[in-house]
Amino acid sequence: MTTPRGPRPKHLSSSPFKPAVEPVVEVFEVGDRVTHDLYGLGQVSHVDSHAVTVDFGSKAVRITPPYPKLHHL
Template identity: 55%
Template sequence: MSARGPRHLASSPFAPKVEVPIVQYALEDRISHDTYGLGRVIGVEPHAVLVDFGSQKVRVTSPYARMELL
């Protein structure tokens, strides 16, 4: 087995797993979150970001599935 896991066989009835790229955010980036709405990144950690949504500040952890860069 490799570091990525077992290889996908062409004869397999299951679809291969798709690797989702992890987005990197920077300070002052504008984002949109499915739950909280529009916000601005005010803090960056290795696996999380702190986002100011105006009425509240929320720490969002990676992977950022419900958040997109504007």
């Protein structure tokens, strides 16, 4: 994983600090029922390698990984 400042430095085993935890990216498929903290209930209508599109009834929203506010039902 890279940061805006470049790749993350390697964790040394002699370090007194714990290694940074990599975020777990959920996998969504077309038809999955989901909930979003801001938009509410919805259904995944399109999935590509860079984002998922979710239909929330009143509008469709394209959400990019790591999907911090999007959860499976």
